[in-house]
Amino acid sequence: EDAPDWLGGELKKPLSETRIGITVLYPGSNAYQAKYAETAEAYSAELGIQATVMDPQGDPSTQFDQIQDMASQNPDALVVWPTSQNALIPAIREASRNDIPVITSNSPIGEAGRRYIAGHTGPDDCAQAEQSAEMLGDALGGAGNIVVVEGTPGYTVSILRKNCFLDKMADAYPDIEILASQTAEWNREKAQTLMETYLTQFGDEIDGVYAFDDGMGLGVVSALQGAGKEPGDIKVVTCNQFGEGWDKMKEGWMTGTNKQSPIDDAILAIQTAIKVANGIEVPALQGIETPKVTPENVDEFERPTW
Amino acid sequence: MTDVILEVRDITKTFPGVKALDAVSFDIRPGEVHALVGENGAGKSTLMKTLAGLHQPDGGEILYMGKPITVAGPLEARQEGILLIHQELSLSPELSVAENIYLGAWPTNRFGVLKKRELRQNSAKALKALGCGFGPDVRVGTLSVAMQQMVEIARAEAFRANVVIFDEPTASLTDNEKDQLFQTIRNLKSKGVGIVYISHKMDEIFDITDRITVLRDGQVQGTVDTAGTDLNQITRMMIGRTLDNYFVKAKAEFGEEVLRVEGLSNKGLFRDVSFSVRQGEVLGLYGLVGAGRSEVVETIFGVRKADGGKLWWNGAEIPLPTPRQSIDMGMALVPESRKEQGLVLMMGGRENTSLPHLQLFSSGSIMDKKKELETYRKYQEALAIKTTGPDQAVSQLSGGNQQKFVLAKWLCANPKLIILDEPTRGIDVGSKSAIHELIAELAEKGLAVIVISSEMPEVLGVSHRVLTMSEGAVVAAFEGDGLTEENLIDAVSHQPASVAAE
Amino acid sequence: MQDALKGLLRRHGLIVAFMVFLAGVALNTDAFLSAGNILDVLRQVSITGMMAVGVTFVVLTGRLDLSVGSMLTLLTVIVVDQHNQSGPLMAMIITLAAGCALGAINGVLVGYIGLNSLIVTLAMLSFLQGLVLFYSGGSNVNITNAQDTWFAVFGRASLFGIPVPVVMFLAAAAVAAFVLKFTTFGRQIYGVGGNETASVFSGIDSRRAVFWTYVISGLTTGLAAIIMGSRVMGAQNTIGQGYELTVLAGIILGGTSLLGGSGSIGRTVLGIAMLGFIQNGLLLLGFPYYVQWLVTWAVIIIAVWIDLGAKRGRIFA
Amino acid sequence: MTDATTTSSQSTSPFGSVIQWLLRNHIWVFLALTIVVFSLASPYFLTVKNMSNILTQGAFIGILAIGMTMVMIDGEIDLSVGAILALACALSIGLQPVIGSWPAVFVGLLSGAALGFVNGTLVALSGMHSFIVTLGALIGIRGLVFVYTGENALMVEDFAYTEIAEVYLGPLSLTAMLFIALALFFQWILSSTRHGRETYAVGDNIEAAHDAGINVKRHKIINFTLCGTLAAVCGILLSMRLGTAEPNAGKVWELWTIIAVVLGGTRLQGGYGSMWMTIGGVFTLAVLRNGLRLLNTPNYVELMVMGAVLILALVLDKALNHRGDH
Numbered sequence A: 001e002d003a004p005d006w007l008g009g010e011l012k013k014p015l016s017e018t019r020i021g022i023t024v025l026y027p028g029s030n031a032y033q034a035k036y037a038e039t040a041e042a043y044s045a046e047l048g049i050q051a052t053v054m055d056p057q058g059d060p061s062t063q064f065d066q067i068q069d070m071a072s073q074n075p076d077a078l079v080v081w082p083t084s085q086n087a088l089i090p091a092i093r094e095a096s097r098n099d100i101p102v103i104t105s106n107s108p109i110g111e112a113g114r115r116y117i118a119g120h121t122g123p124d125d126c127a128q129a130e131q132s133a134e135m136l137g138d139a140l141g142g143a144g145n146i147v148v149v150e151g152t153p154g155y156t157v158s159i160l161r162k163n164c165f166l167d168k169m170a171d172a173y174p175d176i177e178i179l180a181s182q183t184a185e186w187n188r189e190k191a192q193t194l195m196e197t198y199l200t201q202f203g204d205e206i207d208g209v210y211a212f213d214d215g216m217g218l219g220v221v222s223a224l225q226g227a228g229k230e231p232g233d234i235k236v237v238t239c240n241q242f243g244e245g246w247d248k249m250k251e252g253w254m255t256g257t258n259k260q261s262p263i264d265d266a267i268l269a270i271q272t273a274i275k276v277a278n279g280i281e282v283p284a285l286q287g288i289e290t291p292k293v294t295p296e297n298v299d300e301f302e303r304p305t306w
Numbered sequence B: 001m002t003d004v005i006l007e008v009r010d011i012t013k014t015f016p017g018v019k020a021l022d023a024v025s026f027d028i029r030p031g032e033v034h035a036l037v038g039e040n041g042a043g044k045s046t047l048m049k050t051l052a053g054l055h056q057p058d059g060g061e062i063l064y065m066g067k068p069i070t071v072a073g074p075l076e077a078r079q080e081g082i083l084l085i086h087q088e089l090s091l092s093p094e095l096s097v098a099e100n101i102y103l104g105a106w107p108t109n110r111f112g113v114l115k116k117r118e119l120r121q122n123s124a125k126a127l128k129a130l131g132c133g134f135g136p137d138v139r140v141g142t143l144s145v146a147m148q149q150m151v152e153i154a155r156a157e158a159f160r161a162n163v164v165i166f167d168e169p170t171a172s173l174t175d176n177e178k179d180q181l182f183q184t185i186r187n188l189k190s191k192g193v194g195i196v197y198i199s200h201k202m203d204e205i206f207d208i209t210d211r212i213t214v215l216r217d218g219q220v221q222g223t224v225d226t227a228g229t230d231l232n233q234i235t236r237m238m239i240g241r242t243l244d245n246y247f248v249k250a251k252a253e254f255g256e257e258v259l260r261v262e263g264l265s266n267k268g269l270f271r272d273v274s275f276s277v278r279q280g281e282v283l284g285l286y287g288l289v290g291a292g293r294s295e296v297v298e299t300i301f302g303v304r305k306a307d308g309g310k311l312w313w314n315g316a317e318i319p320l321p322t323p324r325q326s327i328d329m330g331m332a333l334v335p336e337s338r339k340e341q342g343l344v345l346m347m348g349g350r351e352n353t354s355l356p357h358l359q360l361f362s363s364g365s366i367m368d369k370k371k372e373l374e375t376y377r378k379y380q381e382a383l384a385i386k387t388t389g390p391d392q393a394v395s396q397l398s399g400g401n402q403q404k405f406v407l408a409k410w411l412c413a414n415p416k417l418i419i420l421d422e423p424t425r426g427i428d429v430g431s432k433s434a435i436h437e438l439i440a441e442l443a444e445k446g447l448a449v450i451v452i453s454s455e456m457p458e459v460l461g462v463s464h465r466v467l468t469m470s471e472g473a474v475v476a477a478f479e480g481d482g483l484t485e486e487n488l489i490d491a492v493s494h495q496p497a498s499v500a501a502e
Numbered sequence C: 001m002q003d004a005l006k007g008l009l010r011r012h013g014l015i016v017a018f019m020v021f022l023a024g025v026a027l028n029t030d031a032f033l034s035a036g037n038i039l040d041v042l043r044q045v046s047i048t049g050m051m052a053v054g055v056t057f058v059v060l061t062g063r064l065d066l067s068v069g070s071m072l073t074l075l076t077v078i079v080v081d082q083h084n085q086s087g088p089l090m091a092m093i094i095t096l097a098a099g100c101a102l103g104a105i106n107g108v109l110v111g112y113i114g115l116n117s118l119i120v121t122l123a124m125l126s127f128l129q130g131l132v133l134f135y136s137g138g139s140n141v142n143i144t145n146a147q148d149t150w151f152a153v154f155g156r157a158s159l160f161g162i163p164v165p166v167v168m169f170l171a172a173a174a175v176a177a178f179v180l181k182f183t184t185f186g187r188q189i190y191g192v193g194g195n196e197t198a199s200v201f202s203g204i205d206s207r208r209a210v211f212w213t214y215v216i217s218g219l220t221t222g223l224a225a226i227i228m229g230s231r232v233m234g235a236q237n238t239i240g241q242g243y244e245l246t247v248l249a250g251i252i253l254g255g256t257s258l259l260g261g262s263g264s265i266g267r268t269v270l271g272i273a274m275l276g277f278i279q280n281g282l283l284l285l286g287f288p289y290y291v292q293w294l295v296t297w298a299v300i301i302i303a304v305w306i307d308l309g310a311k312r313g314r315i316f317a
Numbered sequence D: 001m002t003d004a005t006t007t008s009s010q011s012t013s014p015f016g017s018v019i020q021w022l023l024r025n026h027i028w029v030f031l032a033l034t035i036v037v038f039s040l041a042s043p044y045f046l047t048v049k050n051m052s053n054i055l056t057q058g059a060f061i062g063i064l065a066i067g068m069t070m071v072m073i074d075g076e077i078d079l080s081v082g083a084i085l086a087l088a089c090a091l092s093i094g095l096q097p098v099i100g101s102w103p104a105v106f107v108g109l110l111s112g113a114a115l116g117f118v119n120g121t122l123v124a125l126s127g128m129h130s131f132i133v134t135l136g137a138l139i140g141i142r143g144l145v146f147v148y149t150g151e152n153a154l155m156v157e158d159f160a161y162t163e164i165a166e167v168y169l170g171p172l173s174l175t176a177m178l179f180i181a182l183a184l185f186f187q188w189i190l191s192s193t194r195h196g197r198e199t200y201a202v203g204d205n206i207e208a209a210h211d212a213g214i215n216v217k218r219h220k221i222i223n224f225t226l227c228g229t230l231a232a233v234c235g236i237l238l239s240m241r242l243g244t245a246e247p248n249a250g251k252v253w254e255l256w257t258i259i260a261v262v263l264g265g266t267r268l269q270g271g272y273g274s275m276w277m278t279i280g281g282v283f284t285l286a287v288l289r290n291g292l293r294l295l296n297t298p299n300y301v302e303l304m305v306m307g308a309v310l311i312l313a314l315v316l317d318k319a320l321n322h323r324g325d326h
Ligand SMILES: Nc1ncnc2c1ncn2[C@@H]1O[C@H](COP(=O)(O)OP(=O)(O)OP(=O)(O)O)[C@@H](O)[C@H]1O
Pocket: B015, B016, B018, B019, B020, B038, B039, B040, B041, B042, B043, B044, B045, B046, B047, B087, B399, B426
């Protein structure tokens, strides 16, 4: 069988005999993850490999079980989108001790687990959060009051998108004050409720909003619309643009976000997994692009299908 | 050894709204069977529960072997040697016989580990002493009611009790089982155990007891030697009058047949029951508890499914109805258990009264509260029910007043047939005779009435005709001059060949 | 005077405590008792409130419905998806019908077959979560023409200055209160919850009554899904997760007994509103989000205990 | 054996008593059936490695289920076990830098016992239904977890901690061994100690138990405390497994636990059940989840199958045992 171009090496066994296990954060919870899971399945089918895609529903302990169950079937490689930075290290350690190469995708695993993985692929959540801080800081001209709408606390993504944003803000925009920061649990309706409360609480003091993802950003925009605000009155910055967010940006409601493609993300992960399955060296870290998206350049991007 | 094991002096116990015991004094001698009689609610069970540590008295003292004691709890009472065998079975069906005998007082080592062998052996010994036909390892839930009763009695043996209190022990026993129980009681008695025997069955009282104490409204009416008294004296002490002028019988003017049942059967409960009842007639159903009378009427009414049988209503054969259909036809069932089957306790009298006939108090499904209230008032006055208002939760009312609301709820739709299952259970003397008068009045108005009662005088007093049931079958029917105590007792105990039920 | 106060506390202790809480927050933040904020809170609780109205029927019969959260998710996904496919009107009809049908399944299992309601609705919770993922294929759904659909009315518009979802919630509560208080069906519900055996002896078909309470619960969940879909103009596969607990907490807080037979829609509205104001008040005071959970814990225990203690005339059991 | 589960049969023929036994323990038939089905469906199912996984994975819900069984036989319910687990997990990791590993584990254990005690005391003193009390606790204790962790996942400093639970005896992990040992121990408690028999007596007929002098309140407090403690044990084992304390750990596990216990056949209204049944229920659930994963069934199928199986179990139970309840 011919090795695909991207492989960069020889196939040890035919693709049709290659077995990969994939466990994705929580495809039920947002469009990005759903698209990722969908792509993973479609791309695996296209390549003709045997892939198992699992959904731990955001529960690290369930994901732990899934890694164990998949490892017991001796797959050629495992792809893990970790629900938790550290909780899966023992499971990954166990797999790697059984000579099953593991790559992590999308979210990195904690320091202590790095030596058990063959590589990491995916966007850099921290960089995205910093980008968001920059976009928001610049849009406000370096001064003003903002509120933050957080994801469900405790998860890797939430932690990175919070800490990196706050650090960047503190460093680069000391005159921007954070009035409040609360969770909306990745839930669009709860984000709307939270923003309504912020508006009551701070009224016109709010100049900008940072939401951890576009889904919650949309909830924020709904609240702004409900409060009779005009597009651009309050700058809304998020991470990771969705299709609807793209529309809202064109309407002027969104001030900044970044493009992150679940398709690229999933494909890169699977390609990397096939590489390690065939014993081909991969870089420790392979990123996917997450360019800033702002009203100025939004037309250069296609409307996301997720 | 004193000549008194246990003495109660001036014990008083008040529940919210009820003075259950009013300066009660009472004593138990070794080797005697002391009867405690009185109407429902007289305070018998309360007095005994006080002795057994389940209630703490408000005043007075208890002397045990001549020394004042406080019975802190049921466990203490049992360890002292005072054992109460409850009116309602007090067993855990999922546990074994042995574990039930020693319920809560299992033999254990210091760490609370059961000494299973000791438990089994001691229980087996106790069971053997009673001549029980089952072993200590059987799960109590699989035993018959009588066998379960024996498990409770085995506690007396197991705990070497000095005082054993039987609270209506024969309520669910057959004659054979009763004989066996009496043998047990005589055994205990010969060992010098003091026995308190509570029962509503006078024949038993005169059969087995040595002394009788009568309670009425929480007060002792007196203690007499069984040998020196008779039924009339005891009854008078209990209710303040003799029974002759106590019951009112409706005029015997009968109309059309309202209900006829043929061959009604319900597997395991009763079989082949046939009878009929006419307008203006009061039909009594007499039998010992467990004879299956309640099940028969519940099946006719439709809350139970029948296995077979035919039903005629006003002369036309109809399929066995659902409760809704029964009510709509004009049948009413005043059930046996007022708290479980009769009333929604947290509702007021008004809502309880209208519950079976919501369609009569509504137009287009919307309640007509005015009409509801009017009806409530009518019956509240007619039956002289004491309440603070139409919405006072019936749970707060006395038993008699509760029972009157059960009656009100069925009378307000003018039924053609009313079935009363133990209508006077737990009801005070005044109300009781009021209900008897009401029964007569209803019959004279042309209703067909079926009365179930375990009280023989009541059945004899109110009925024109009495069917006796035993073990799920109608065994005899009596009317006119045949309505005598001897006949009824004979019928339920000896089961003579079936007399024609018409 | 003192007696009057005692009586007031005993009968309306919950309301009094709530007023004290409101006053406390209001003293610390101006915004709290503004009309705008009050309407905001009411709008926010209108979804859980709507569901709670239906679930109250179930609880009054002495049963539980833990499936409403998952059902809300499914129905929101359905209403949004159908909106794109069949238009707003059909979408709403389909959603309400689906809600009733799902309720009917619960109703048959609990009412007619007589299975334990806790376990049945727990099983349903899991089953419906699966069904959502199956229906949506895992992805989010959005209303494509969000700008120009009249469907937006339910989540976003106002009627005489009062948000439409609040109007819907209060209207549903009023209808439900009327049904419970003034109709024969309502009387049957209280009868079955208060004493099922006695109700059966009174000719009430308790199985049928229980069945219909679940249908009602499904219906109000359908209405809640319409508000949700319209408010969010989209749906996530997790959007109703955990709502069953909020709904139940509100009902319990109101003082409706889980054993059935006592409670009312008014109490449920009060309980749900209290949860909303507590959450809002704590946020306005700047407490972290999860502190409201601690407060909810305390409030539930204290409120229910007081209620129970007042009923039995004694604090301790 | 003379415990409540096995003294049922009054029937005379050995065949009849086998049927009797099966009716009261149908979970084992169910478990055997699922094992057969999955063995035929997946070549990976009946491997030592996979069996070992099932035992370990089941053990977590299993340990919660032990406490839940005690509480449920009492006629009560504890919805707060998932939250208690999370707090114990967080404390046993979060306190390690301050007081060292084992003291931290001990504090975690204590926290579970204390919260269980609080639940039990509230139930006993207030007379509120335990559903309400523990629903409140489920919400509130999760709040405590977030307060303590400051919303972050706490990580152990020394990953050697995660090796503690990695002890294997053949295919049995330490966790699985602990579960089985605890289950057997509590089965012994139930069948052979005063407290165990009280548990049945209280759940079966609380009036009779009270009238027999059993201190029902104290008894219930003890069982809730046990349940809380076991939840903490589960949390600590989870902390060893994951090396991390997630503030969201154990979310909805109370539901899985209740499902496992009820699946086993323990009666929700109390008075009837055993650890044997719970072990059966726990492993049936674990086998189902594991088997469906091995068959690569989509997540939604797993959720739907779980719901359907549970209802099926209820219907079967109803049909077989004619136990009326609503
Ligand atoms: N726990 C209680 N709380 C309130 N009232 C009670 C309680 N127990 C008994 N009573 C009341 O005390 C009175 C005496 O009741 P008790 O049970 O002692 O009667 P009894 O003589 O045993 O009647 P019966 O023949 O029906 O068994 C009744 O009015 C009863 O309603």
